[in-house]
Amino acid sequence: MNDMRPQQAIPVAEVASGKGKQDENFPVGSLLLDRRHRPHVHAYYGFARAIDDIADNSLLSPEAKVARLDAMEAAVLGRFGGEAASAGELAHAVRLRASLALTGVPATTATDLIVAFRRDAVQPRTPDWDDLLLYCRYSANPVGRYLLALHGESEATAPASDALCTALQVLNHLQDCADDLATLDRCYIPQDWLAQAGLDETALRASAAGPALRRILDRLLDEVDALNRLAATLPGQVVDRRMRLEAAVIVGLSHRLATRLRREDPLAGRVKLRRNDVAGSLLGAARAWRR
Structure with a gap:
């Protein structure tokens, strides 16, 4: 994670989700947006979907969900302590971290989402x-x-x-x-x-x-x-x-x-x-x- 360089290009990411398109009211990475912004929007939504899926995973205990969400937060902030999350989940966090470095968008737009999903896990x-x-x-x-x-x-x-x-x-x-x-x-x-x-x-x-x-x-x-x-x-x-x-x-x-x-x-x-x-x-x- 510490090797991510701001000049790296961010590939367009498919939004991973356990939910179908019928569950979405509004388009993700809409074609209305400028092409140059869409890869970053996809990186953000891919991260958001990944942490949402963690919170909704019926096979995980509340404690395990919180541990995975903590790991995702650590990864998107470039910190150690991401071992609890899977490689696929962490890939979304790493991709978003690189995107945030390129765009200068505050990391709180990602970490605030984790606050909500931690709540879903326990409340x-x-x-x-x-x-x-x-x-x-x-x-x-x-x-x-x-x-x-x-x-x-x-x-x-x-x-x-x-x-x-x-x-x-x-x-x-x-x-x-x-x-x-x-x-x-x-x-x-x-x-x-x-x-x-x-x-x-x-x-x-x-x-x-x-x-x-x-x-x-x-x-x-x-x-x-x-x-x-x-x-x-x-x-x-x-x-x-x-x-x-x-x-x-x-x-x-x-x-x-x-x-x-x-x-x-x-x-x-x-x-x-x-x-x-x-x-x-x-x-x-x-x-x-x-x-």
Whole structure:
């Protein structure tokens, strides 16, 4: 790891994942981004997927997950102590470390993600809304900050970017609320909201959301709507035209997914974006491209 030289080229990496494309709402290394940035974006997302897969690995104990995540952090920071992770996992960390050296993007955009995945390993429940926001602070917001830093954007974009990334994370939790509980024994719905409604997480095991649970889902969507209103200001703050278009498309998709989750039941089946959602978001974002 200490032999990595800043002038080395970073190859385009395939994003390793145990999840299929049907689980992704938004494109990784989108063709909307400048070609010169895409290898770095792939390196970042490859690392993010690798540590996500560690946290979701049902064959590992919580302690083993934390040890592997600690090893990934050591590797991306160029430190010793990476023995607990596999060679394949460490390759993602080494690749990202070289990429960060080339681009000057802060390593915290990677290590903050590890904070969230350590939490996933040891804390399968979310006590309240503030705790969910804190989780999103580490699990989602670093992604937006990474992309903006890679494009040389001002730190003034952070509030709107954070709002967008948090909204996307909450929407993803809503999409997967039943599956997360069934397959990972993990629940991101605030436990105090469930208790106030006289429910517990077993409500998520039903084939359809009852009225009380539907109100909780809508309450989460109310919070998402507020985040999306702030997120809508992001494209206008971004200087790089291609990154502005990317941001505008994702803002549009976030709004459209929130609308779908209002109308559809995530317990009855995974609520997903459709082709017309993508087409509509692209058309809406065209205005940002022409600015």
